Amino acid sequence: MNREQFAALLEKYQDGRCTEQEKLLVEHWFALLENENAGEVSESDLEGTSERMWAEMQEKTFLPDLHERNGNSPFRSIYLRWATMAASLLLIGWFFTGRVRDRHVPLTAYAWEEKRNDGTNILPVMLEDSSVVELRPGSSLRYPSRFEGGKREVVLKGNGFFSIRKNPKKPFYVHSGGVTTRVLGTSFHVSTAPDGQQTKVEVVTGLVSVYSEKTGEDAVDMLVSPNHTATFNRNSGKFSAGLADRPRMLNAGISFQFNNAPLSLVAQHMRDAWGVDVEAENSQIMNCPLTADLSGQPLFTQLDIICAALGAKYKVRGSAIRISGPGCKIRSTHAFRTRKPNHSHMQT
Structure with a gap:
């Protein structure tokens, strides 16, 4: 396997397109690193890891063909052992240096799960932090079994209503249709058109910030307050502001x-x-x-x-x-x- 094939494998894994054999092998790399090298590799140690590791792999050995059916080679286990350890460091190095192309799905030591709503009713999904996502029919949600680090991230396809447990130290991110919605604790709708050309965020409570995946979090495109919407047009790459179709009363004590x-x-x-x-x-x-x-x-x-x-x-x-x-x-x-x-x- 050459470097391009290896990069393609990682991309397939993040997109959920791997075969069962490929999936098990990639997850095995993570398991080896987690069990044997935990605590030994710092972020500074991993700077430039991608180039160094690939050079050493080319000098010392090679990655076997993942589709090779003959597993009886006496050298195969040695190659796999060395290669999996090197590949694990390479994966983490790419994570820290920002070289993974699909930023919608961050790398994590915990397994990612996916829930799909193939029925006709709303499907509630309880997350590890007690936040709840109500999936509309035809929608799916990818999320980690446990939220790590300083953020909580999920990936939505379709429509969902989010009730997020407040945690100022760990903001919540929803990636959907080229748009990222960032919140601390609130409730809101996210819906992406079937053709993927428009993504709409409607806030029910709290305040959220939205930005396109291209601009990144440092360039927040819009702040959205209750009863307001932000609609992202993928063709123009811009957001437009609007109002909810059915606004909710925010202060019932006002006289009319x-x-x-x-x-x-x-x-x-x-x-x-x-x-x-x-x-x-x-x-x-x-x-x-x-x-x-x-x-x-x-x-x-x-x-x-x-x-x-x-x-x-x-x-x-x-x-x-x-x-x-x-x-x-x-x-x-x-x-x-x-x-x-x-x-x-x-x-x-």
Whole structure:
């Protein structure tokens, strides 16, 4: 096996495409290093290991063909013994020097597990730290049996809802569709389109940061707060901000009973209750008085009632709501208190 074949084998293993024989051999390399060399190899010792190890392997021996069916060679066990130890150091060296091409799956001494939801109902997955991931049908999750080091990392394909146990000393990372979502402890949705071209992160509680795998963590693209979304377009390589389709009330103590209250005050109450900015294209409309009881209504139903009362209209633009209209055209709001919710809002 030459160096290119060896690198290809590591990539296959991380992608889960190895044969059973290849998988066992790679895991055997890890086991040998963990049991016999634990504590003897530091990060500084491994600098340049890739080049040195490969040179020594070429001088002293070679890696046998993994597909060779004749295992009776008297030299085979010697070759395998030396090669597995060298390969283990090579693997760890690549980990520290950043030479593993697939950074979605970090190397770890613990086994990675995978759960797939091939059913029609939501599949809950309990992680080692008591965090829970709810997998939607057709989705899968890869995760380590135990979280090591200073971070917790998983790989999602498809759609999942995450309830992450808070641990400021060990942030949680979700890799999905070219996007990494970083949190300390919160709940959020991550969904990737079947074609892989779009990945959407929707936050329910807490605050998360998102960035593309290309830019890396040092260049966070967006911070996402509750009831807000970040959608990554793989073609453009950019994120766009938006609002959740069904925002959740964040502060139930906010009053929504208004008596000749200016729209600016109503907008402030909506911001405090939903975490969403309500703006106006015409600043004069913010002075228009409103008398209405919006208690117990979803966000977009509240907006429907407000606009019907003021003769205005609204649109979702990015992560804010923009109200437009000619001015104060006050109508009775009594007829709108029992109207059915209308979720035909537009996001632009």
